[in-house]
Amino acid sequence: MTIEALYPRLAINMDEESEPQYQELISDELLSEVMAHGDMSDDLETQASLRQGLVVASDAYVTAALERATQRSEKEDNEALDRVTEAAQRLYDALLHLQDYPGLEARVEKAVRRNPHLHEVRNGVTLADMLGTRRNIFASFREVLVDLQICVENTINRKPKPMLLEPDMEGEAPLRLDSEDELEAGMQRWRERSKARKLPKDHALLAFLVSFRPTWLALSGHPFTEGMYYPETGRTVSRLVDAVDAVMQRLDPAVRRSAIVNAVRKVRASDARGPSS
Structure with a gap:
C-alpha cells in the first residue's frame, strides 16, 4: 500500500525535498501556538530549540508513516x-x-x-x-x-505444524511427537507474534511523541501526559495534547485529538513497563 493511500492528508510530499517542507510547516505562528500551550519562554533560544524539536519529530512521523505503508508480509x-x-x-x-x-x-x-x-x-x-x-x-x-x-x-515467526517422526519401515505411520495442546499453544504464540509484528495504525503518531518528548520536557513546565478527562465537557484537558494537536492540524489533519490522547497514554505505559517490555 502507498503512503498516499494510508495518509491521504499528510502535508509532506514524499517526491520533494523534505527539509524545506518542514521549515515551512513549522511556521512562526505554529511555534507561538505550541509555546503558548506549553507556557514556554518566548526567547530566541527556546524558539530555535522548539523548532528543531518539531522538525525532528515531524520527520519521525513521516518516516514511521512510510515504514507502515511499506511493511512487507x-x-x-x-x-x-x-x-x-x-x-x-x-x-x-x-x-x-x-x-x-x-x-x-x-x-x-x-x-x-x-x-x-x-x-x-x-x-x-x-x-x-x-x-x-x-x-x-x-x-x-x-x-x-x-x-x-x-x-x-x-x-x-513460523506457523507451527505437527511434529512428525518419519517411520523407518515402509508402510508405518509417522510418529507424532507433540500433543494437540502443545500445537495449539504454539499456534497461539504464533498468532500473538503475527499481530505484534504488524505496525499499528498509530505507529507514526507514536514515533512523533517519542521524538518530541525530550523537547517538551526540556522547554515546558507541564507534564508529558494525556491529562484528565472531564465528562461535562467531553474533552481531556492536557497542555501537551493541545500542543501536539496544533502540530497535527498542519502535519496530518486526519489525526484526531482522541488518537493523540490514546497515543500519549501508550507511550507512558511503555515507559512504565521498561525497556524489556
Whole structure:
C-alpha cells in the first residue's frame, strides 16, 4: 500500500525535498501556538530549540508513516531473515575452512593487523582486536556469527505444524511427537507474534511523541501526559495534547485529538513497563 493511500492528508510530499517542507510547516505562528500551550519562554533560544524539536519529530512521523505503508508480509520478513541465517552459516563454514589451508590464516592476520583503516566499534575495538590465536584466528568472530544466527532464527515467526517422526519401515505411520495442546499453544504464540509484528495504525503518531518528548520536557513546565478527562465537557484537558494537536492540524489533519490522547497514554505505559517490555 502507498503512503498516499494510508495518509491521504499528510502535508509532506514524499517526491520533494523534505527539509524545506518542514521549515515551512513549522511556521512562526505554529511555534507561538505550541509555546503558548506549553507556557514556554518566548526567547530566541527556546524558539530555535522548539523548532528543531518539531522538525525532528515531524520527520519521525513521516518516516514511521512510510515504514507502515511499506511493511512487507510476514512471509517476506521470514524469507529475509532466513537469508541472514543461511549467509551467517556459510561465512562460519568458510572461516573455519581456512584452517585447512596451511599458512593462509597467518596471511589474513597479517593483512588485518597492517590495515590502518579498520572500522572501530564500541570503545575503539576493531577486527584486529577480535582475532584469536594462530590457526584459529576467527574463533571469536565465528561465535558472534552463531549468536547472530540464533537471534535471527528466534525473530522468525513460523506457523507451527505437527511434529512428525518419519517411520523407518515402509508402510508405518509417522510418529507424532507433540500433543494437540502443545500445537495449539504454539499456534497461539504464533498468532500473538503475527499481530505484534504488524505496525499499528498509530505507529507514526507514536514515533512523533517519542521524538518530541525530550523537547517538551526540556522547554515546558507541564507534564508529558494525556491529562484528565472531564465528562461535562467531553474533552481531556492536557497542555501537551493541545500542543501536539496544533502540530497535527498542519502535519496530518486526519489525526484526531482522541488518537493523540490514546497515543500519549501508550507511550507512558511503555515507559512504565521498561525497556524489556
